[in-house]
Amino acid sequence: MLFSPVNALDIQGCDHGGEFDNHAFHKLFADNGIQFRFSCPRTSQQTGKSERMIRNINHVIRTLLFQAHLPPNYWAEALNMAIILLNVLPSRALDNEIPFTRLLGATPNYSVLRTFGCLCYPYLDTTHKLEPRATPSTLLGHATHHRGYRFLNLNTNKIIIS
Incomplete structure (x- = not known):
């Protein structure tokens, strides 16, 4: 990473993608004294x-x-x-x-x-006492906003959190 004069930081790795070239991005950097430059088009070497x-x-x-x-x-x-x-x-x-x-x-x-893609049988919330309490599923990883995991239900191809 290169440093510019007067405590301004030159960010490396900014292409001209829309996620970088917008008002919010420019304002965030300006407010924090960060100077940035875009790489030249089609030059991944930069x-x-x-x-x-x-x-x-x-x-x-x-x-x-x-x-x-x-x-x-x-x-x-x-x-x-x-x-x-x-x-x-x-x-x-x-x-x-x-x-x-x-x-x-x-x-x-x-x-x-946990092992990504492994066969699991996560607990299902059932409405009837004789319904299955688990279903064969594939582990897809951690749930973002829950303390559990995400699973692909192999019977319905729907994602469940348990």
């Missing part, structure tokens, strides 16, 4: 670190989907798991430190990790 990280993430996503025998349309679920894994595993880029620990100063809780 954003090498970002491009390499995207490639690593894509490799993990493909591996997770392949070993779970899931089609590519579950890429978002695999992406969430890939990011969790990359953040709690030691990184050579950080001299084998754990990104989670470096950022938060705490040890990650590995006991909540």
Whole structure:
């Protein structure tokens, strides 16, 4: 990362994508004294670190989907798991430190990790006492706004949280 004069930070890895080139982004950086520059069009060499990280993430996503025998349309679920894994595993880029620990100063809780794509039988909330209390499902990862996990119900192809 390059530093500009007068405590302004030059952000590396900004292409001209709409998620970066908008008023809110410009205002956030200006309010915090951060100077940024966009890379030239079609020059991924200027954003090498970002491009390499995207490639690593894509490799993990493909591996997770392949070993779970899931089609590519579950890429978002695999992406969430890939990011969790990359953040709690030691990184050579950080001299084998754990990104989670470096950022938060705490040890990650590995006991909540489960195998992506494994066969599970999550508990179902039933309305009748004789209905099944579990269904064969595939684990898709952690639920974003719940303390549970996301599953793909193999009978209905619907995602459930349990």
